[in-house]
Amino acid sequence: MSQGSSSVWGVFLRGINLGNRRMKMAELKTCLEAAGCSEVKTVAASGNARVVTQGQPEAIKARVEKAIAGQFGFEVGVILRAKDELQAMLDDNPFGSLDRKADLTRHVLMFDQDLPADIALESRPGDTEILRMDPREVYIAAYKQPNGRYTEHVEEVLKPLYAKLGKGNLDTMRNWNTIEKML
Structure with missing residues (x-):
């Protein structure tokens, strides 16, 4: 550009x-x-x-x-x-395969640098699911827990990624609804 x-x-x-x-x-x-x-x-x-x-x-x-x-x-x-x-994120929406009746929230964790290619994150089905990892995004489905919270275990699931990245990475998580409203 x-x-x-x-x-x-x-x-x-x-x-x-x-x-x-x-x-x-x-x-x-x-x-x-x-x-x-x-x-x-x-x-x-x-x-x-x-x-x-x-x-x-x-x-x-x-x-x-x-x-x-x-x-x-x-x-x-x-x-x-x-x-x-942003348009590619919306077009490649990884949340379309989720059960529409499930009580969950949809999130994307965005990074300002590329993520390590050799990282794998373990999903917790029905709790915190990693739907896809792109070079600079992680797509997460967080299901409602008995205590009423949705993102209760997200940090735990992401721990291997943060351990590999170390200090100094820049990221921010957004609800998918926000991404849908951006354009």
Whole structure:
């Protein structure tokens, strides 16, 4: 992609609206516009936006992270997905094979770097199922547990992946409904 052409991007912020890391989506919209993004549309209140901007992914990411730190006073990791990447996620939807009557939530865990090719994660059928692993995404079905929670065992299932990645990886998990609303 050339520096001069504008493209649609999904912007996903990690770990906001938790503890003291609060931001209103209207303020995020203003911040992204000040960072050179146009047609900014926030999606849900958990730090998701669809924007139009130009530049290479690394430059966009750096620009957005710097603008957020400047406006909100804390650093936030940003994961980007280009419009065609989001469309491919939607087109290759791994959740279509699930029982429509099952009480579950659908999630995608997105990383900013490629995952190790030699990692395997063990699903827990009827609890936490890894439906697919792509180079930068893990698709998870989390079933309702007796305590009423859905994602009770997700961290445990992902433990081998995080052990292999070590510290310093950047990821963020989103409900599939959010991904469906991005474009």
